Amino acid sequence: xxxxxxxxxxxxxxxxxxxxxxxxxxxxxxxxxxxxxxxxxxxxxxxxxxxxxxxxxxxxxxxxxxxxxxxxxxxxxxxxxxxxxxxxxxxxxxxxxxxxxxxxxxxxxxxxxxxxxxxxxxxxxxxxxxxxxxxxxxxxxxxxxxxxxxxxxxxxxxxxxxxxxxxxxxxxxxxxxxxxxxxxxxxxxxxxxxxxxxxxxxxxxxxxxxxxxxxxxxxxxxxxxxxxxxxxxxxxxxxxxxxxxxxxxxxxxxxxxxxxxxxxxxx
Ligand SMILES: NC(=O)c1ccc[n+]([C@@H]2O[C@H](COP(=O)([O-])OP(=O)(O)OC[C@H]3O[C@@H](n4cnc5c(N)ncnc54)[C@H](O)[C@@H]3O)[C@@H](O)[C@H]2O)c1
Numbered sequence: 001x002x003x004x005x006x007x008x009x010x011x012x013x014x015x016x017x018x019x020x021x022x023x024x025x026x027x028x029x030x031x032x033x034x035x036x037x038x039x040x041x042x043x044x045x046x047x048x049x050x051x052x053x054x055x056x057x058x059x060x061x062x063x064x065x066x067x068x069x070x071x072x073x074x075x076x077x078x079x080x081x082x083x084x085x086x087x088x089x090x091x092x093x094x095x096x097x098x099x100x101x102x103x104x105x106x107x108x109x110x111x112x113x114x115x116x117x118x119x120x121x122x123x124x125x126x127x128x129x130x131x132x133x134x135x136x137x138x139x140x141x142x143x144x145x146x147x148x149x150x151x152x153x154x155x156x157x158x159x160x161x162x163x164x165x166x167x168x169x170x171x172x173x174x175x176x177x178x179x180x181x182x183x184x185x186x187x188x189x190x191x192x193x194x195x196x197x198x199x200x201x202x203x204x205x206x207x208x209x210x211x212x213x214x215x216x217x218x219x220x221x222x223x224x225x226x227x228x229x230x231x232x233x234x235x236x237x238x239x240x241x242x243x244x245x246x247x248x249x250x251x252x253x254x255x256x257x258x259x260x261x262x263x264x265x266x267x
Contacts, residue, residue, distance in 0.1 A: 099124075
């Protein structure tokens with residue numbers, strides 16, 4: 001039990017695997033966990049992006065381990081787990097952030113796209129939980145954090161696949177929390193509301209892929225207006241929610257969905 005506040009939130013000496021670490025919420029999560037004292041193991045398919053995240057982690061005075069891998073590939077995920085466990089004999093935190101989004105009506109579904117969404121957003125998190133459980137069990141402690149979305153609670157036309165995978169992640173987390181609890185391993189979901197990242201800005205782009213500033217301004221205004229607080233969140237707001245779930249401050253919290261979303265949705 002950590003009675004001291006600083007001790008409750010510190011991640012000093014802990015090893016934290018973060019998938020999707022090359023961009024957006026995964027990158028910010030890696031930096032915040034590093035600021036709290038952890039050594040992040042950075043996993044993503046985007047090697048250039050991983051290099052930039054590692055540089056950002058170093059700028060906050062921590063060491064990052066770069067571990068490129070495709071989360072849809074179970075063997076590759078297991079190798080990330082082995083590499084992380086080899087650093088100090090234990091893995092303390094595993095954050096499954098990697099995900100993709102497609103926007104397409106059900107009636108226009110494309111087989112390959114459906115398979116890809118399931119492989120990354122669903123099986124990727126499943127393999128992450130399995131690998132994390134394997135390497136955390138011997139130490140009888142650990143915190144697994146899976147990324148879902150407010151899309152799991154709110155149906156949005158075009159986002160059927162995305163929301164379906166995120167709703168499945170919510171249930172996977174609960175099941176894992178029950179299966180792994182006896183080993184001292186907690187599992188929780190972070191379900192962010194909209195924040196501005198490469199994924200979040202797809203609606204702001206013109207046909208060349210560049211951000212259209214008028215669309216961006218209008219999009220930000222609408223999103224802020226949907227929050228009782230009148231604000232839009234940042235990647236750091238989400239990463240700080242992860243920090244809570246990763247730290248001993250949340251030692252009594254498992255099987256839960258934490259929704260940093262500015263109150264936009266309150267299911
Ligand atoms: N941005 C938002 O508004 C928002 C809201 C709710 C939930 N989310 C969730 O947060 C997570 C991160 O989203 P983001 O906004 O940072 O998006 P992002 O596109 O900036 O980052 C996603 C990262 O996942 C990586 N990735 C994709 N496929 C991969 C694979 N097969 N293996 C390993 N890495 C892979 C990408 O390379 C990228 O670095 C996602 O799971 C997303 O669904 C985002």
